[in-house]
Amino acid sequence: MKLIKGEIVSNERIGNNLYKTTIFSPYITKNAVPGQFINIKCCSDNTVDPLLRRPFSIHDVEYDFKVFSIMYEVKGNGTHFLSKLNAADVIDFVGPLGNGININKIENDDFLLIGGGIGIAPLYFFAKVLLAENKNVFFAAGFKDGNFLLFDKMLERLKINYEIYSENGMHGSKGMITDFIKKRIDDFKEYDIYCCGPVEMYKALQNIFCLKNIRAKALFEEIMACGIGVCKGCVMKFKDNQNGYIYKSVCKDGPLFDLSEAVFEQ
Ligand SMILES: Cc1cc2nc3c(=O)[nH]c(=O)nc-3n(C[C@H](O)[C@H](O)[C@H](O)COP(=O)(O)OP(=O)(O)OC[C@H]3O[C@@H](n4cnc5c(N)ncnc54)[C@H](O)[C@@H]3O)c2cc1C
Ligand code: FES
Numbered sequence: 290m291k292l293i294k295g296e297i298v299s300n301e302r303i304g305n306n307l308y309k310t311t312i313f314s315p316y317i318t319k320n321a322v323p324g325q326f327i328n329i330k331c332c333s334d335n336t337v338d339p340l341l342r343r344p345f346s347i348h349d350v351e352y353d354f355k356v357f358s359i360m361y362e363v364k365g366n367g368t369h370f371l372s373k374l375n376a377a378d379v380i381d382f383v384g385p386l387g388n389g390i391n392i393n394k395i396e397n398d399d400f401l402l403i404g405g406g407i408g409i410a411p412l413y414f415f416a417k418v419l420l421a422e423n424k425n426v427f428f429a430a431g432f433k434d435g436n437f438l439l440f441d442k443m444l445e446r447l448k449i450n451y452e453i454y455s456e457n458g459m460h461g462s463k464g465m466i467t468d469f470i471k472k473r474i475d476d477f478k479e480y481d482i483y484c485c486g487p488v489e490m491y492k493a494l495q496n497i498f499c500l501k502n503i504r505a506k507a508l509f510e511e512i513m514a515c516g517i518g519v520c521k522g523c524v525m526k527f528k529d530n531q532n533g534y535i536y537k538s539v540c541k542d543g544p545l546f547d548l549s550e551a552v553f554e555q
Contacts, residue, residue, distance in 0.1 A: 290386055290517070291316055297378045298356050300371075304436040306363040307407075308372050309348070312380065315355040320385055321347045322392065323415035324508050324545045327359070327384030328516040331367030343367040344513050344540070346411035346485075347385065360410040386516050387544050390483070390506075392418055397481040403470060403494065404430045405486020409440060411508055412485050420447060427451065427477070431466025431490070435459030467493040474501055482506070484548065492553055499549065507548040511539040518542070526552040 295312040303309050317327070328342040345359040363372050374380065400419055402412045409430050419426050428444055428451040430437075438460055444451045453461030454469055462469075467490060470477075474497060482505035484494055491507060498505050511523035518541025525543075527550045529535035534552065537543065 290384060292381070292383050293317070294379050294381050297374055297376055297380060298354075299376050300374050300378075302372070303360070303439050306372075307360070307436055308363065308368075309358050309360045310371060310374070311349075311356050311358045312382075313354075313356050317347070317357045317385055318350050318352055318355045321350060321357065322385070322389040323347070323418050324389030324411055325385035325387045326411075326516075326544065327382045328386060328513070329359075329367075329371065330381040331370045333370075339365075339367045339370075341514050342383065342516060343371075344386070344510075344516055346508070347414055348410040349414055349417070360407065360413075362407050383516060387540055388542060390415055390545055392422060395424075395481065397424075397479075399425045399477075399480040400427070401477045401480040401482045402426060402428045403466065403482065403484040403486070403490075404428070405466065405484075405490040406432060406437075408484070408486035408490070408508070409437065410485075412483065413443065415483065416444075416447060416449060420449065427480070429453075429466050429469060430461075431455070431469075431486070432460050433457065465493070466490070467497065470494065471497050474498075474503070478503060483508070488553055491548060491551065495548060495551070495553075505548045506545055507551065508544045509539050509546055509551065510544065513540050516540045526554075528552060 295314040298311040300310045326344045326346045331343045348360040349358040404412045426449045432455045454466045485508040514520045514522040523539040524536040
C-alpha cells in the first residue's frame with residue numbers, strides 16, 4: 290500500500306450519474322488483486338472539503354497499458370468532484386487497500402459472480418482475472434433500471450455466460466436477480482460463489498444459501514475514514530463461535546468476508 294499521485298487517462302460518463310475513470314499507475318496494476326480498493330482524496334489541493342478520502346473498488350486493470358479503472362455513481366461532494374475531472378488531471382490516492390481475493394488459493398474451476406447495482410464494479414475485475422486462469426465464470430447481475438446497459442457489451446467482450454435482471458424490466462429480464470439465483474441455485478451448488486451489492490441483496494442471498502447449506506463470499510461496504518484499520522469507523526458485526534459476535538473492520542479485515550457470518554441489523 291502506497292500514497293500515489295496518478296494521472297487520469299480518461300473520465301467517461303457511462304450512464305446517468307455513472308462514471309468510469311481510468312488512471313495510469315504501474316504500482317496499482319502490478320500489486321492490486323480483485324476486491325481491493327483505493328482511497329481517493331476528493332478535493333483540490335487548496336481545499337479540505339470533503340475532509341475524508343473516499344473508497345472505490347478497483348474495477349478493471351489493463352496490464353499492458355499500466356492503467357486501472359474505477360466505476361462509480363455520483364452520490365455527494367466527493368463523487369461530484371471526481372466526475373468533473375479531466376484527462377491529464379492528477380489524483381491523489383492510497384492503495385491498494387483491503388483484503389482482496391487471492392487467486393492462488395482458489396482450487397475450483399467454476400465460479401458464480403452475483404453483482405447488484407454498482408456492486409458489479411469489483412466483480413468485473415475478478416471475472417477478468419478468473420478468465421485469464423481459464424476458469425468457467427457465470428455472471429449474474431441485477432439493476433434497478435437501464436442505467437447499466439453498457440455492462441452487457443463489457444460481458445460480451447469477455448465472452449462469458451451471464452444473466453441480467455432489472456426491477457423495471459428496462460435491462461435484461463424483469464425482476465430481481467435474487468429470484469433468478471433462487472430458481473437456479475441447484476445448477477450452481479458446486480460453484481465458488483462471490484457477491485457484491487446492497488444489503489437487501491445480501492439478506493436475500495443469505496436466506497437462499499442457508500436453506501441449501503451453500504457458502505458464499507461477499508465484498509462489503511461501510512462508510513470509511515482512515516481506510517487502514519485504525520479508526521474503527523467501518524466495523525461490521527459477524528457471528529463468532531467463541532463469543533457469539535465479533536466486530537471486524539471492513540477496510541482491513543475485509544472487504545471480503547464469508548456471507549453466512551455477517552449479521553445485518555433488521
Ligand atoms: C470498500 C468500498 C468500495 C467501494 N467501491 C465503490 C465503487 O466501486 N463504486 C462506487 O460508486 N462506490 C463505491 N463505494 C462507495 C463510495 O465510497 C461512496 O459512494 C462515496 O464515498 C460517496 O462519497 P460522496 O462524497 O460522493 O458522498 P457522501 O456525501 O459522503 O455520501 C452520499 C451518500 O452516500 C452514502 N455513502 C457514503 N459512503 C458510503 C459507503 N462507503 N457505502 C455506502 N454508502 C455510502 C452516504 O450515506 C450518503 O447517503 C465503495 C465503498 C467502500 C467502503
Ligand atoms: S475506515 Fe478506519 S478502521 Fe476502517
